Amino acid sequence: MRGFDLNTFGSLPVLEGGRVKPLDAMARNSLLVIRSQQSFRFEGRTIQAEEWLADLMFRTSVADTQPVFVINDPDVLGILGVPQTTNRYFSFQTILPHIETIERQAQAAHAIEAPKRDRFQNAIANLYSRLLLYHRLRNSIQLADSPGLAFELGVSGQPAATNRYEAMAQIAFFRPLPPLPGQNPDAWKNTGEALRAASQGTLHPGLELLGRLGAAYANADPQSFNRAAAELRTQNRINQPEAQKQADSELLFNRAQPFYAGMVIYVLALLVLFASWVWKRELLQPTALAILMAGALIHTAGLVSRVILQGRPPVTNLYSSAVFVGWGAVILGIILERIYRKGFGTAVAAAAGFGSLIVAHHLASDGDTMEMMRAVLDSNFWLATHVVTITIGYSGTFLAGAIAIGYTLRKHIVGESDVETSKALSGMVYGVICFSLLFSFVGTVLGGIWADQSWGRFWGWDPKENGALLIVLWNAIILHARLVGYVRDRGIMVMAIFGNIITSLSWFGVNMLGVGLHSYGFMDKAFWALSGFIASQLVFMLLCWAPQMFWKRKVT
Amino acid sequence: MTQPTKIQQIGARIWAALTSLQLTITCLTLLMALVFLCTLAQVEMGTLGAVNTYMRSWFAWWSPRGSTFQIPVFPGGALVGLVLIANLTAAMIKRFTFSWNKAGLWVIHMGLILLVAGEFVAGALQVDNRMIIREGETVNFLESYRDTELVIRDVSDPAFENVFTIPSSRLAKGGALPLPGSPLAIKVVRFYKNAELSALRPEDHAPLANRGVGASVKVTELPGETAENKMNLPGAIIEPVAGNQSYGVWLISTQLGAPQSFVHEGRTYVMSMRIQRQYLPYSLTLKKFRHDVYPGTEIPKNFSSLVQLQNTNQGDNREVLIYMNQPLRYQGRTFYQSGYEGDTITILQVVWSLRSACSSTLAFPCASRWGGGPHHENHQIHPLAGGSTGSGGDRDPGLTPVQGARLRSEYLW
Numbered sequence: 030m031r032g033f034d035l036n037t038f039g040s041l042p043v044l045e046g047g048r049v050k051p052l053d054a055m056a057r058n059s060l061l062v063i064r065s066q067q068s069f070r071f072e073g074r075t076i077q078a079e080e081w082l083a084d085l086m087f088r089t090s091v092a093d094t095q096p097v098f099v100i101n102d103p104d105v106l107g108i109l110g111v112p113q114t115t116n117r118y119f120s121f122q123t124i125l126p127h128i129e130t131i132e133r134q135a136q137a138a139h140a141i142e143a144p145k146r147d148r149f150q151n152a153i154a155n156l157y158s159r160l161l162l163y164h165r166l167r168n169s170i171q172l173a174d175s176p177g178l179a180f181e182l183g184v185s186g187q188p189a190a191t192n193r194y195e196a197m198a199q200i201a202f203f204r205p206l207p208p209l210p211g212q213n214p215d216a217w218k219n220t221g222e223a224l225r226a227a228s229q230g231t232l233h234p235g236l237e238l239l240g241r242l243g244a245a246y247a248n249a250d251p252q253s254f255n256r257a258a259a260e261l262r263t264q265n266r267i268n269q270p271e272a273q274k275q276a277d278s279e280l281l282f283n284r285a286q287p288f289y290a291g292m293v294i295y296v297l298a299l300l301v302l303f304a305s306w307v308w309k310r311e312l313l314q315p316t317a318l319a320i321l322m323a324g325a326l327i328h329t330a331g332l333v334s335r336v337i338l339q340g341r342p343p344v345t346n347l348y349s350s351a352v353f354v355g356w357g358a359v360i361l362g363i364i365l366e367r368i369y370r371k372g373f374g375t376a377v378a379a380a381a382g383f384g385s386l387i388v389a390h391h392l393a394s395d396g397d398t399m400e401m402m403r404a405v406l407d408s409n410f411w412l413a414t415h416v417v418t419i420t421i422g423y424s425g426t427f428l429a430g431a432i433a434i435g436y437t438l439r440k441h442i443v444g445e446s447d448v449e450t451s452k453a454l455s456g457m458v459y460g461v462i463c464f465s466l467l468f469s470f471v472g473t474v475l476g477g478i479w480a481d482q483s484w485g486r487f488w489g490w491d492p493k494e495n496g497a498l499l500i501v502l503w504n505a506i507i508l509h510a511r512l513v514g515y516v517r518d519r520g521i522m523v524m525a526i527f528g529n530i531i532t533s534l535s536w537f538g539v540n541m542l543g544v545g546l547h548s549y550g551f552m553d554k555a556f557w558a559l560s561g562f563i564a565s566q567l568v569f570m571l572l573c574w575a576p577q578m579f580w581k582r583k584v585t
Numbered sequence: 586m587t588q589p590t591k592i593q594q595i596g597a598r599i600w601a602a603l604t605s606l607q608l609t610i611t612c613l614t615l616l617m618a619l620v621f622l623c624t625l626a627q628v629e630m631g632t633l634g635a636v637n638t639y640m641r642s643w644f645a646w647w648s649p650r651g652s653t654f655q656i657p658v659f660p661g662g663a664l665v666g667l668v669l670i671a672n673l674t675a676a677m678i679k680r681f682t683f684s685w686n687k688a689g690l691w692v693i694h695m696g697l698i699l700l701v702a703g704e705f706v707a708g709a710l711q712v713d714n715r716m717i718i719r720e721g722e723t724v725n726f727l728e729s730y731r732d733t734e735l736v737i738r739d740v741s742d743p744a745f746e747n748v749f750t751i752p753s754s755r756l757a758k759g760g761a762l763p764l765p766g767s768p769l770a771i772k773v774v775r776f777y778k779n780a781e782l783s784a785l786r787p788e789d790h791a792p793l794a795n796r797g798v799g800a801s802v803k804v805t806e807l808p809g810e811t812a813e814n815k816m817n818l819p820g821a822i823i824e825p826v827a828g829n830q831s832y833g834v835w836l837i838s839t840q841l842g843a844p845q846s847f848v849h850e851g852r853t854y855v856m857s858m859r860i861q862r863q864y865l866p867y868s869l870t871l872k873k874f875r876h877d878v879y880p881g882t883e884i885p886k887n888f889s890s891l892v893q894l895q896n897t898n899q900g901d902n903r904e905v906l907i908y909m910n911q912p913l914r915y916q917g918r919t920f921y922q923s924g925y926e927g928d929t930i931t932i933l934q935v936v937w938s939l940r941s942a943c944s945s946t947l948a949f950p951c952a953s954r955w956g957g958g959p960h961h962e963n964h965q966i967h968p969l970a971g972g973s974t975g976s977g978g979d980r981d982p983g984l985t986p987v988q989g990a991r992l993r994s995e996y997l998w
Contacts, residue, residue: 047879
């Protein structure tokens with residue numbers, strides 16, 4: 030962009046959120062938090078996150094005019110004195126005159142416990158925290174009103190300068206200066222800390238380079254900027270080869286966007302499969318499976334990359350659980366397809382994979398998806414056993430539900446219902462439910478053992494545990510109801526769809542307990558999404574349950 | 586061939602019902618409903634309240650608005666669990682024949698029986714307490730999470746303390762409670778489950794208490810707390826008596842900092858209300874508490890407490906490092922790193938359960954200690970304690986059970 034090598038700039042490692050990551054990832058996550066998007070259009074072109082960050086740190090006056098704050102709440106818009114129009118994005122400059130009001134209102138909101146805040150209080154507290162993030166980023170390398178790091182180094186030793194260094198050390202959001210050889214590997218410094226050290230006689234070589242980088246950017250001098258960025262990279266390669274390698278790998282991963290690619294491929298597989306039902310089945314059905322497998326391969330590659338990057342088992346937070354649940358469902362679907370060869374496995378696998386990756390995509394807007402593990406949860410053994418087993422249980426239950434929905438649609442909308450296929454489908458659902466019951470049960474027991482080891486009780490009846498128990502109970506009920514003959518093919522299908530509701534409730538629903546209809550934060554958006562999902566499943570259950578006279582074609 | 590008798594017929598019918606899958610499905614469905622209700626109710630009642638109402642009860646009760654009588658409207662978790670165990674066991678006896686094909690089914694169903702039975706035991710027998718230690722402090726007692734007690738200490742002897750304790754649950758029943766082995770008795774004038782104290786203003790009614798700080802304090806009774814993270818602040822109006830002699834009417838409460846005292850026949854008795862304690866035959870000294878965070882963040886990376894375990898009776902004197910997922914197991918109790926306060930105070934959760942007690946070589950602790958009336962113990966003033974701890978002495982009142990960062994029950998999402 031404008032001749033600046035922002036790729037190299039974005040590849041520089043920084044320490045933020047307790048881990049080393051490329052500047053690019055931090056910029057993306059920050060913009061995602063502030064604007065809910067990783068890039069935006071401004072003056073006729075697309076601004077990527079790292080360019081926005083460079084502007085924010087080195088060309089503050091430009092960045093402050095860019096509309097990066099998304100504001101939806103009518104009352105917050107009222108504070109800004111702007112009418113409710115289609116424009117929901119505002120620049121820092123627009124917000125600045127009202128900052129005192131916002132701060133006062135946010136402080137009032139903070140005095141109230143988060144779950145008890147109303148819509149406005151949530152929105153204002155949220156805006157304030159985004160403004161704070163913006164402010165901290167803006168002053169991270171150099172204070173926004175500073176002529177630059179070269180100037181700061183020049184005035185080293187003056188009392189006023191010392192105060193400025195302190196302010197910078199306090200406010201900086203991230204630490205761009207890696208520890209020098211022989212120093213504690215955690216001792217990354219922000220520029221304020223490095224300036225302080227410099228005034229005491231230890232000059233970090235990166236400080237001067239960062240100064241040149243910033244000055245070159247501000248003066249629109251791409252050549253100097255690119256040289257400084259390249260030198261910083263070279264320096265890291267010598268001093269912190271591991272950190273630079275880690276940052277490069279993560280940058281590559283973020284650029285590759287494997288889960289986004291997977292999502293697109295799954296849709297493609299689904300479309301090809303739909304086409305196969307009306308045209309050239311022999312050719313298109315295997316093609317759809319091949320496309321699905323390609324998607325699964327990319328999905329797997331993405332998962333494996335995350336495992337390697339993080340050095341953790343695949344599921345470490347809600348986001349990664351969504352990615353993993355989808356993956357599990359896709360793999361199970363492929364296995365079913367290999368067994369039954371009806372195209373049905375492909376359809377539900379592609380749909381489940383696509384759906385869960387969409388969910389993951391929305392969950393990513395919280396910021397860093399590879400955040401550090403809190404102390405209690407910091408156990409790779411239990412993450413690899415309990416968490417993975419439980420999520421595979423989720424995958425299975427969802428897959429069974431998806432097959433049941435497919436069965437319903439096929440029978441009631443498309444109108445195809447030969448007995449053989451129906452038998453095959455109910456066989457699939459039965460098998461998948463057995464599978465997920467086993468995994469949910471084992472996973473729940475493992476969770477109990479973990480809880481016993483770290484909290485002193487096997488079972489505490491807390492919402493999370495109850496959610497897992499509900500899945501186990503429901504799957505057990507389905508199996509026993511079939512055993513005793515209460516339900517046959519169609520009944521099992523209805524129950525399997527209800528399994529979707531139970532699983533979604535225990536996966537997401539329990540997090541929303543106590544979240545009333547008043548709050549409009551992220552969880553609230555999720556609340557409506559979840560309600561919509563549950564409603565749709567109820568509709569499917571009704572459809573499936575509907576007596577024969579409502580079917581498109583009667584079973585013969 | 587003889588006709589089965591009537592009794593045999595009825596027996597067969599009961600056996601058929603008990604072993605039926607219909608019963609299994611009914612139990613599972615009821616259990617699902619209970620778990621669902623219990624989860625929802627936690628928002629209002631807190632985990633403990635909801636679990637006691639739905640899971641650890643024989644029936645879920647409902648009382649019509651404005652009335653006191655209760656109607657059982659739904660079977661409780663205990664009842665459903667018991668029926669489920671009976672059903673599972675009976676069905677296994679009737680149906681299952683052993684073969685390797687069915688080994689998996691056997692294991693799962695046996696496991697289920699164990700789990701449900703285990704929850705009965707846990708519900709009935711597990712006792713949760715905690716131990717709060719400041720760096721450098723030695724503590725030889727556990728504190729309850731929410732129960733309180735009245736403690737009366739005879740501090741006349743510099744080497745010994747005669748300590749009498751009465752649980753608040755006993756105070757709530759009222760009456761006169763003689764202190765065993767002493768001429769004194771405590772008459773309960775009034776008990777407050779949860780009370781707010783404020784300075785007495787001229788327009789207020791005269792307080793019930795006529796001695797000590799209570800004579801100038803207004804007591805307002807509050808409804809009991811139900812939320813998980815809040816505790817009741819109980820108080821009581823008591824009158825110590827020796828025969829016909831009264832030593833005045835006093836207010837005691839967990840909210841009163843300084844202990845109050847009276848003198849009977851040359852012996853000084855100090856009264857206070859505190860979190861209920863249970864003394865141990867050993868002590869822990871906190872040598873170092875560590876609270877590490879990931880660099881540049883507030884995200885906790887590790888917590889650990891380095892303690893010195895001392896048990897003079899057993900001759901144990903060793904260093905133990907308690908940290909996340911790595912509790913100390915000792916004499917039937919398990920000490921978990923469960924929280925902290927500031928940089929120097931550790932909060933250990935201490936669990937006594939049948940399982941850990943069985944696995945330890947020692948006999949049952951005196952569980953009866955937790956019920957009942959006044960209790961008497963003799964405490965040697967602990968040589969290591971700086972006067973404020975170790976013995977029955979009152980530690981600084983700054984910590985209430987709700988304070989301190991909790992590390993329990995964290996989840997990935």
